[in-house]
Amino acid sequence: MKKLFFKIFIYSILILLALEVYIRVFHLTKDYPVRYVDEFGVEKWLPNQDGFSVTGNRRQNFSEYHINNFGYNSYREYNPSKDKIEIALVGDSFIEGFHQNYYNSLGKKIEDRLEGKEVYEFGYAGYDLADQLHLISQYKEQFALIDYVILGIKFENDLTRGEYNIVQKRMVLESPLYKAIRQIKLFVYLNNIGVLDAPKGLVSKLFSNEKKETPKLTKLEEDKRRKESETKYLDNFKSLINTYGFDKTRFVFLLDSEETPEIFLNHLNENNYKYIDFSEAFKKSKKPPILIYDMHWNNNGRSIIAELIANYIKEMKSI
Amino acid sequence: MIFNSIEFFIFLLIVYFLYWFVFKKSLKTQNILILVSSYLFYGWWDWRFLSLILLSTIVDYLVAIQINGNDNQRTRKSWLWVSVIFNVGLLGFFKYYNFFVDSWVDMVSVLGYDIKSTWTLKVILPVGISFYTFQTMSYSFDVYYKKLKPTTDFLSFAAFVSFFPQLVAGPIERASNLLSQILKVRKFDYRQAVDGIKLILWGLFKKIVIADSLAPMVDDIFANYSTYPASTLILGVTLFSFQVYGDFSGYSDIAIGTAKLFGVELTSNFKFPQFSRNVAEYWQRWHVSLSTWFRHYVYIPLGGSRTSKLKSVRNIAIVFLISGFWHGANWTFIFWGAFHALAFIPVFLMGRNTIYKDSVVAENTMFPTLTEVGQVLLTFGIVTFSRIFFRSESITVAFEFINKIFTNFSYETYHHPMGYRMIDYYVLIFLFVLYEYLIRRDERSPFKFKSRIVRFIIYTIVILCLLLFYDSGFDRSFIYFQF
Numbered sequence: 001m002k003k004l005f006f007k008i009f010i011y012s013i014l015i016l017l018a019l020e021v022y023i024r025v026f027h028l029t030k031d032y033p034v035r036y037v038d039e040f041g042v043e044k045w046l047p048n049q050d051g052f053s054v055t056g057n058r059r060q061n062f063s064e065y066h067i068n069n070f071g072y073n074s075y076r077e078y079n080p081s082k083d084k085i086e087i088a089l090v091g092d093s094f095i096e097g098f099h100q101n102y103y104n105s106l107g108k109k110i111e112d113r114l115e116g117k118e119v120y121e122f123g124y125a126g127y128d129l130a131d132q133l134h135l136i137s138q139y140k141e142q143f144a145l146i147d148y149v150i151l152g153i154k155f156e157n158d159l160t161r162g163e164y165n166i167v168q169k170r171m172v173l174e175s176p177l178y179k180a181i182r183q184i185k186l187f188v189y190l191n192n193i194g195v196l197d198a199p200k201g202l203v204s205k206l207f208s209n210e211k212k213e214t215p216k217l218t219k220l221e222e223d224k225r226r227k228e229s230e231t232k233y234l235d236n237f238k239s240l241i242n243t244y245g246f247d248k249t250r251f252v253f254l255l256d257s258e259e260t261p262e263i264f265l266n267h268l269n270e271n272n273y274k275y276i277d278f279s280e281a282f283k284k285s286k287k288p289p290i291l292i293y294d295m296h297w298n299n300n301g302r303s304i305i306a307e308l309i310a311n312y313i314k315e316m317k318s319i
Numbered sequence: 320m321i322f323n324s325i326e327f328f329i330f331l332l333i334v335y336f337l338y339w340f341v342f343k344k345s346l347k348t349q350n351i352l353i354l355v356s357s358y359l360f361y362g363w364w365d366w367r368f369l370s371l372i373l374l375s376t377i378v379d380y381l382v383a384i385q386i387n388g389n390d391n392q393r394t395r396k397s398w399l400w401v402s403v404i405f406n407v408g409l410l411g412f413f414k415y416y417n418f419f420v421d422s423w424v425d426m427v428s429v430l431g432y433d434i435k436s437t438w439t440l441k442v443i444l445p446v447g448i449s450f451y452t453f454q455t456m457s458y459s460f461d462v463y464y465k466k467l468k469p470t471t472d473f474l475s476f477a478a479f480v481s482f483f484p485q486l487v488a489g490p491i492e493r494a495s496n497l498l499s500q501i502l503k504v505r506k507f508d509y510r511q512a513v514d515g516i517k518l519i520l521w522g523l524f525k526k527i528v529i530a531d532s533l534a535p536m537v538d539d540i541f542a543n544y545s546t547y548p549a550s551t552l553i554l555g556v557t558l559f560s561f562q563v564y565g566d567f568s569g570y571s572d573i574a575i576g577t578a579k580l581f582g583v584e585l586t587s588n589f590k591f592p593q594f595s596r597n598v599a600e601y602w603q604r605w606h607v608s609l610s611t612w613f614r615h616y617v618y619i620p621l622g623g624s625r626t627s628k629l630k631s632v633r634n635i636a637i638v639f640l641i642s643g644f645w646h647g648a649n650w651t652f653i654f655w656g657a658f659h660a661l662a663f664i665p666v667f668l669m670g671r672n673t674i675y676k677d678s679v680v681a682e683n684t685m686f687p688t689l690t691e692v693g694q695v696l697l698t699f700g701i702v703t704f705s706r707i708f709f710r711s712e713s714i715t716v717a718f719e720f721i722n723k724i725f726t727n728f729s730y731e732t733y734h735h736p737m738g739y740r741m742i743d744y745y746v747l748i749f750l751f752v753l754y755e756y757l758i759r760r761d762e763r764s765p766f767k768f769k770s771r772i773v774r775f776i777i778y779t780i781v782i783l784c785l786l787l788f789y790d791s792g793f794d795r796s797f798i799y800f801q802f
Contacts, residue, residue, distance in 0.1 A: 003509055019786075194790075
């Protein structure tokens with residue numbers, strides 16, 4: 001029996017090491033760039049990092065990212081000036097675009113469609129409207145030189161708070177423990193493909209005090225709850241705009257009207273907020289606009305968005 | 320609790336520890352542990368059905384003692400019938416009751432009478448009922464045929480009936496093999512334990528990498544068969560052939576491997592059936608424990624092949640029809656059994672049903688002959704075709720599926736329903752078949768290579784594949800649990 005346990009122990013270690021090697025050699029899992037909060041209290045990526053973003057067990061989506069001097073994923077550096085026309089894209093992981101090679105990003109696609117314009121991408125996974133407006137206000141000198149600012153917004157995710165605070169939950173990921181864990185690629189891989197879900201679920205089941213299942217809501221209750229959160233999110237929106245201001249001549253939202261409640265669309269329309277709606281264009285697309293392995297835009301989706309933004313800019317210039 | 324779950328892994332560790340460290344010194348307590356853990360294992364699904372196992376155990380335990388204690392042949396037979404009626408009755412009620420009612424209603428409606436059946440019941444099929452009822456019945460049969468003395472040790476007998484590694488989907492063990500081991504002191508054997516772990520690993524590979532990864536495509540093609548061209552339908556049923564093999568043989572390997580960890584040897588259930596050279600050889604390699612059961616307790620008592628050719632053919636047909644029906648209460652399974660009978664009978668009439676009994680393809684060479692390749696492909700084709708009946712929801716669907724293959728032959732590239740790369744799966748199946756061909760001589764040693772380094776590399780590749788094809792969102796239960 002001792003021999004069996006000894007061999008199991010030795011083989012387990014050797015197998016784990018071999019798996020670590022396989023995962024590194026075949027680049028089966030993603031790299032994590034380092035995040036930080038800069039001197040203006042803006043959370044972003046530590047400048048000048050390179051790495052790969054990987055999705056799926058078998059590297060079904062593989063792309064390269066490059067964090068520029070400013071701390072965002074982009075092939076270009078940001079030097080806004082009065083002499084050029086610049087467009088800023090501000091938003092979450094959809095704008096950040098780790099799922100596509102940085103040299104073929106949404107910004108690059110827009111530039112290809114608008115000769116001589118520069119597109120600056122301020123995308124960061126998890127950014128909501130508070131993060132976006134806080135960033136713009138903290139870098140107001142730079143943003144003042146940018147001609148168009150496109151803010152990606154998803155109503156149900158991006159308006160959950162009415163004031164800006166540093167999201168500590170995200171910054172915990174930069175603790176020494178998390179950093180050390182991320183060095184073990186096998187662990188990262190197992191976690192990403194869901195192998196650890198079962199043991200995690202079991203542990204949380206064992207230690208969870210909640211024994212009762214959440215009661216199912218009736219349709220009436222669901223409607224009531226939805227309306228309440230819509231009202232709350234709209235209030236958050238108003239509060240953020242009050243705090244940071246909003247230049248309606250240069251700022252425009254990018255949204256999917258299918259996913260946006262009427263109450264918010266009405267508010268935007270009634271108060272002359274401009275928005276680019278990609279819902280129709282996505283519906284009309286013959287090819288799927290979303291990646292297979294997650295909900296982010298694929299190459300086709302990005303091309304559609306780029307086309308819409310480019311058309312909007314052209315339209316605005318002609319006015 | 321399924322084999323490929325975290326719960327089973329923890330359960331196995333605890334039972335293993337108790338078995339070899341806490342209850343090591345007493346056979347009785349070890350058997351009690353097997354019994355308790357087996358009931359816990361089964362009760363994890365639905366504890367209510369434990370009463371069925373217990374009842375079946377009590378009935379056959381008492382029946383065997385009664386059979387053995389009587390010299391009067393008629394009384395012995397009557398007791399045997401008690402066992403058969405009870406066990407088949409259990410199956411009949413839980414598995415076939417609604418089928419018979421529905422079939423009767425359909426038959427009457429064909430004759431012009433429209434009746435609305437109120438007799439169908441909402442009966443839940445207890446997991447593994449077809450397996451453990453057959454196992455307990457085999458015990459009564461063996462005692463009846465005087466091949467075995469009944470045991471008076473009820474606990475050990477109950478442990479034999481419910482032995483958790485093979486309780487829910489076999490291998491269906493005969494008491495002469497399993498009960499005899501449960502009644503004897505088991506000693507820890509390093510070699511046996513290592514072989515067990517290897518079989519578990521290989522079983523998990525077959526289940527997770529082969530069966531589970533092919534399942535979404537098979538489900539998609541069979542669910543939407545009317546929209547797909549013939550080429551896709553052929554692909555679907557071929558993938559199902561690999562899926563069902565990976566699923567069931569994977570389960571059997573894990574069962575045999577787990578039993579080995581407890582010092583118990585179960586019978587082999589799969590011997591690389593995909594390399595069979597005719598349908599008869601296929602049945603010597605596929606679900607061996609069930610084929611053996613039918614041979615011993617149905618085919619031979621009916622006269623087997625030691626009777627006229629006509630009667631032998633009748634016996635073969637009966638065995639295949641019952642075997643089909645055993646798989647499920649649906650006409651599809653009866654057709655599947657009938658199809659196999661039709662494929663088997665010509666082989667039998669040509670006297671070729673036993674010629675490959677003790678050999679494998681390319682027995683003494685590296686590569687098979689062209690004839691062997693042809694035979695293997697033909698057998699695989701026949702068996703795969705039969706799986707259309709096995710997999711279809713109803714007999715109408717099965718015939719529509721076949722009709723579409725033959726009347727609408729066209730080719731179209733098939734795309735994975737979730738958009739995954741198809742090439743991954745084609746390469747996977749090719750390498751799997753190639754590897755199984757290399758190890759085809761010994762189904763119990765999937766990693767039998769002399770070089771330790773080669774073995775280690777294979778272990779790591781197998782584990783890497785488990786990760787590469789693991790799908791956390793997939794329902795991972797075993798196909799044969801429904802039987």
